[in-house]
Amino acid sequence: MTSEARSWNALPDQTGSGKSPRAGPTMRPDDLSMLLRITDAFSSGWKVSEILDSLYDELQAILPFSRMEYSTIDDTGYVLTTEWFRATYPSRLIPLGFQYKRSVHVASDPRYKVTALSNDMPAYAENRPEDHPVSLLVSEGMKSSLSCPLVVDDEVQGFLFFNTARYNGYSEHHATMIQLIAGHIASVLARARLHDELAARNKRLQELEQSRLEFIASISHELRTPLTAVVGFASEMQDKVGQFSPDELSQFAGVIAAQSTEVAGIVEDILVITRAEAGHLTVAPALVDVSTELSDLSVSLPEERPEQQVTVELRPVKAWADPLRLRQIVRNLLSNAARYGGDDVSVTAGPVDGVVAVVVTDDGPGIPEQDRDMVFQAYGRSHLSEGKPGSIGLGLTVSRYLAEAMGGQLEYERVGTTSRFTLTLLSSEPEGEDAVT
16 A cells, blocks of 8 residues: 555545535535434444444435445554445445555544545546555546544544545535534444444453363363273272283283373373463473484374374484473374374474474375464364364464474475474574574
């Protein structure tokens, strides 16, 4: 967007009639009653969209327009955003969310606090081709414009823009009429925006509460399975120790150890998230040999997926990492592959372009493109996970937190028919501002 966008809409020195409206035009006897009826009609709305829809219908009694737009000003006071518009034609060049920046502080500049009109937009667009939004509206067939600032507490909060396909479409009488109710419109819209913001926050709180309940349910489910195995085998060993052979007791102990490790991993993931969100996550990185740290990592997959196989290829390479956290990341990536991946899983590690890359790959269906941004968010799960074993949805979030805490990165990509999670780590101790603490 250009820094001079829409100067025709709120400045007194415009092409066309080019003057700010004055109180000169005489009011007709029925003007006041008409304005009162209009204000009554839209004042009862609570949502911004409801109020603007009502205004669109009612203002046609006093203004000619083919397009009406409501734009707000951001916190900086320089950027306008199209929040709502309606038109009698297919208006597509300036969509919702369209932004344009001004070179002055619109919210407080006196030039923007008066209603203004322009009755020859094509001429203005020809003289100021860099004013892109004007050119877009001219391309849609608009010839005249009327802009009405919405002022609250002596600051411009936004604008109502009106456009018509006729030259000389607006008079100072039109400007005076809309200006007489602009203050009331601004107040009603400010109330409605607050209502909308509160509704959005309430919805977000409800979503967070739902996430909390799902999180608790998931934790209960995920902890119950390994704890049931631990308690069950331990009880059997205690009550019937003389009835089992040494090999059977060894197998029981192995199951207890594996399931206890699973529980410990879940608890550690929860602690990492809690510390990270509180800003207290710490790591103890050092130069470590990646292949040595991962050589004894258990890469066994759940018994319900015996068809899955893991291929491990670890080249000798040193990386700047916390050994415990490195193993935790790879464990989480393997757990993710076990739940949602294909039959073939591989773990590789080695130097790549000056860094160290640890890559976990599987040939599963992958993560849908629309879900790829959410898989690293706490409790975020792709809809591919439906019907899969329960998960508290923290593994990937934890892994990215830990990677970044060690000065590295964790990314996901789909390469051909495989899913690839790549952990990149520094190959040497960072210096200066890049040092990890």
